[in-house]
Amino acid sequence: LKFITIAVDAMGGDHGVSVVVPAALRMLKEHADVRLILVGDQVVLQNKLKTYQAQASDKLIIQHASECVAMDESPAQALRNKKDSSMRVSINLVKTLAADACVSAGNTGALMATARFVLKMLPGIDRPAIISTFPTFSGGRMRMLDLGANVDSTPAHLLQFSVMGSVLVSAMEDIPAPRVALLNIGHEDIKGDELVRGTAKLLAQSPVVNYIGYIEGDHIYRGDADVVVCDGFVGNVALKTTEGVAIFIKKLLQKEFSKNFLTKLAGLISLPILKAVSKFINPDRYNGATFIGLKGIVVKSHGGANVDAFFRALEEARFQAKKNIQQLISNKVEQLLLQPSSGKDS
């Protein structure tokens, strides 16, 4: 059995050790091939473990870190001043190969800046992107990138994102040639801004990517594509709008069902259904966005993650490490760079 070692920023996120420790214990229980390094305040971690009748072991290592990056701290400040933060130390463990991946629910900007500074980019990749998984109505899954790591991207960047997304989905979902679509505001060739039209040209020429054309916002959840590619500004707006609409409809249902005695009764009977729907539109189920393009696996749990959601992020890290995502991307990017039309000069 080959062990997968995951460094965990135990102090990050809105809930810190209260969420990280139980999620870590569950992870060890459910996956025999996992070894965890909990990074954070040693005393706090030991005390928290005690409350679960648990302790450090060769599969649950505590690595002390004296500092903690605040959720509202500026990325530049965290990078400059917090050299012994639980976040930085976790990333260092990936850099030194002591860990195969790291997971943090901390400050996104600081995590991105630190990961990029410490790990560096894969050769041929200019910028890291944030990729995450979404449910589709056909019962499958779709991955979208970039969700906000970059703004003002160029066609060459989006081509790189397409290659990385394609490799990741291929490995994680066992799909030989994932369908890659470009997010646009129409499906005709002439539609879109300069970025999208420039990227479409590069993708159409690229033998590395199974490019299927444009996709519009109302079709991304239909299951028409396995990978949806866009600039980080657009991707972040799509992601957050999705969350906003889901919350809106959830609240509306709650309001309607609590109107009077009869609706309350109906709500009671419908409870399992509403729970199923709620679970499906709950971002927790798909927690674990990844910073892709770095020399190392960095999984970002969202800050407000509960135990279940943080556990999913740990599972995402394990699976990516098992699949050797970094190496697969490197190989593919090499192919891309060998192509005449790599898009580097566009």
Added chain:
Amino acid sequence: LKFITIAVDAMGGDHGVSVVVPAALRMLKEHADVRLILVGDQVVLQNKLKTYQAQASDKLIIQHASECVAMDESPAQALRNKKDSSMRVSINLVKTLAADACVSAGNTGALMATARFVLKMLPGIDRPAIISTFPTFSGGRMRMLDLGANVDSTPAHLLQFSVMGSVLVSAMEDIPAPRVALLNIGHEDIKGDELVRGTAKLLAQSPVVNYIGYIEGDHIYRGDADVVVCDGFVGNVALKTTEGVAIFIKKLLQKEFSKNFLTKLAGLISLPILKAVSKFINPDRYNGATFIGLKGIVVKSHGGANVDAFFRALEEARFQAKKNIQQLISNKVEQLLLQPSSGKDS
């Protein structure tokens, strides 16, 4: 009583006269101050009216047009070759002041190109924008622009959109200083792309707009802002993603409620609630996007609109004409142009 005359492209949209004629008849019944000019094939229109035991009158004028713009026709082609299309003739009626506004469910690109060519822009406005209304969870309404008329906008364009949106909301909702927010991917000053940061500077300096700062995608439906401003690419993605998620959740609910006998029973009891929710998330209720910034009111119904939805678009046109939206925007833009920092040179 001052009559409001609305020119109606009777052949546009997926359903043409089948939707336009009953919606028009309802409009005349419900609003005594409205006069409609139905533009399209005279024979088809007369026959359709007959099926409703109706006929042309001084309040329901038929204006013959020999051509029709196809839903998939290129805007350039429609503009060049279809000089006697129901769409073009409707817009001409606004140009010659024979009508106070026009409504079409036809091809968006062709409508935009033709309206811009025939009517021209208001002085001080460089490009038209598409603005539409959305429900908010606080029970109010929010308007967002641009929803896809423009891509690759500049800060000066977004400033103009902000002024126009602000004037429209102020008049239509009776709000003295509507709260204008800029769609972004974070709320800190440093967040966003060049466009957003440049626009924020212009808005902060503008005494014409009540600028309240950045808003993120998950907050646009909370009721925090009366006007949300963004580039047409981003706005269109947000709009269509909203539709996609709403359809997704609706289908999910239908699926869950039809699983077995018990869930079907629950669904039956919950039917009024699901209908209420469905109605609320139904874009039809808010049909009637407007091309703002032109010398004339042009309301765009969505192509698949049913009678109810097309009726809403007619009502939107009537209300905008009554409020004299064009004049109000012109006045405000004059103020803006007199300002030293009009953003024209950024």
